Amino acid sequence: GDSVTQMEGPVTLSEEAFLTINCTYTATGYPSLFWYVQYPGEGLQLLLKATKADDKGSNKGFEATYRKETTSFHLEKGSVQVSDSAVYFCALSGDTGNQFYFGTGTSLTVIP
């Protein structure tokens, strides 16, 4: 069945460092891919999405490219800030569009 495998954390970076969080997926057909962010005590917020191969999603300095050949959707940011400290989830929705599969989440802490 469909699934998402996400880089394990926690990840600790200094402010202005480069961030990569790896995400790979297994899916039949043509899934849509998402990154969500969760701040402490809150729900998940959509960070970015990509709906077909080679699409690049971007938002707030974060980027991820839908790579069908490597079944990956890695999250990157060139220069992280303390305010980026949160848990990040990679997710996919399958062909039907109404079933979602989430990675286990990666906790990021950015220190000044």
Place this chain on the structure above:
Amino acid sequence: DGGITQSPKYLFRKEGQNVTLSCEQNLNHDAMYWYRQDPGQGLRLIYYSQIVNDFQKGDIAEGYSVSREKKESFPLTVTSAQKNPTAFYLCATLGAGVSNQPQHFGDGTRLSIL
């Protein structure tokens, strides 16, 4: 403001007690979902509903029940049969008719055992 409201934010359950978590939305979305979040385990699907008066079990439905009498509301009852209910519960919605859309989430309810 359009959104999803979960209440209460914190809930405590006594032994043998059923408790109900509320989820209300004004996004006019057809589909609604309940997830359970435990540390290090990501999100696990409890129940989902694609239309009023219809719902399906997810991966971990045992010990939980739901109803969908109105489009706006999808309450989750954690029954006494759920022996390990301590977790963070998230409600989500999804609009219909447009593919490749993301789910929208409420702010969650944290349930603990007294």
